[in-house]
Amino acid sequence: xxxxxxxxxxxxxxxxxxxxxxxxxxxxxxxxxxxxxxxxxxxxxxxxxxxxxxxxxxxxxxxxxxxxxxxxxxxxxxx
Numbered sequence: 868x869x870x871x872x873x874x875x876x877x878x879x880x881x882x883x884x885x886x887x888x889x890x891x892x893x894x895x896x897x898x899x900x901x902x903x904x905x906x907x908x909x910x911x912x913x914x915x916x917x918x919x920x921x922x923x924x925x926x927x928x929x930x931x932x933x934x935x936x937x938x939x940x941x942x943x944x945x946x
Contacts, residue, residue, distance in 0.1 A: 868904035872897045 876897035878885075885893070 868900055868907060872900035872904060875900060 875893055
């Protein structure tokens with residue numbers, strides 16, 4: 868996502884040359900993607916730290932919650 872953010876900031880245009888409107892919206896789009904990249908990184912780091920701390924306390928790692936239930940529900944229809 869950070870690569871997409873940089874690509875949008877550097878060269879966001881639909882034709883050969885960027886229009887003034889495309890130049891104006893490149894910065895907000897780039898910042899949105901950059902924030903999403905940082906949020907994904909933070910969520911992954913949080914999940915990693917939680918998992919490692921539970922392993923160190925020898926607690927069972929059970930995947931549960933609404934996200935897991937949705938994935939398992941839709942996964943049964945894919946097979």
